[in-house]
Amino acid sequence: MINAVLVFNNNGQPRLTKFYTQLETSVQQRLISEIFTLVSNRPNSACNFLPLPPLLASSSKSSTPTTPHNDTPSLVTYRHYATLYFIIISTSTESPLALLDLIQVFVQALDGLFENVCELDLIFNFETLHATLAEMIVGGVVVETQLDRVVEGVKAQGKVAKRPVNEGKSGLGLGGFGRGEGVWAGR
Template identity: 70%
Template sequence: MISAVLVFNNNGQPRMTKFYENLETSTQQTLLKQIFDLVAARPASACNFLPLPPLLAPNGNEASPDVPTQIVYRHFATLYFILISTSTESPLALIDFIQVFVEALDRLFENVCELDLIFGFETLHAVLSEMIVGGVVVETSLDKIIEGVRASGAVQSRRKAVNARDAGSLSRGSAFAGIWGR
């Protein structure tokens, strides 16, 4: 089961946080900082799997498969996509899940970048809702995910998003290049 889906930029600012278990806000904030610090400190050549930080790590006596135990992440240009899950989830399947998630965002936003996630947060959450329900992965077919998001009407038109960015005096400089590095 997936316990949380997190998206951070390179500066550690959360761009999306979705927890599928009840945690106090202070615990969530501490966890966000710990996880970003762990992930950001790793070299690009390091493995994308980590044990959970001490804040939520199970005690040595607990062997329950329902307790979150692992972090799986991918770093694309300016964004980190991070999943916290139980040991029942395959880390390789979670890496594939992140890839499908990013590809769906890329198709819906037409070369997604960090600002698209900020101004198009409805689409971001709609994609995640098509893929995960209550911490359980329910869909990984890219075409079905995109079809479901478009059918829900959560896709913000590109023109509307660009106008919103321009109105806020933000530009698409090199710092906000698409997450695929194009």
């Protein structure tokens, strides 16, 4: 299952924190900080999987090859879009490559809701950000992976607010996604 979904920007400022277990606020912040340290040092060519941050690493070493699964979070997957890092922490029951696609769906859904989404949209509409995530993941289990249904689900909850006009949006239009159009086509 998925243990946490985090979004923070290039400076490590959180934009979305969702922990599917109850965790002390200070511990949450420490974890974000540790992951940010790990993620911000990654080179361009590096893969999208992080080694476990110290807070999580201590307890996962006991996992043995004899038990293929357990409840311990063992996988930290991330993707970096423009100014934001999207991170998913999960156990071994999730497929690493599929999680990458899941993040892609999430971002595409946000893009569908905000039209050429950027970090500012998410700052000012963090409720919508949460709502979008809630359409995809409930209690750490993925409930929807189809883009249109996610968007539909969020829209059903009410009008999605746009970014305030005077915040301006200039010099954008970096159209097109890096990877394939179909959600599942690439990987």
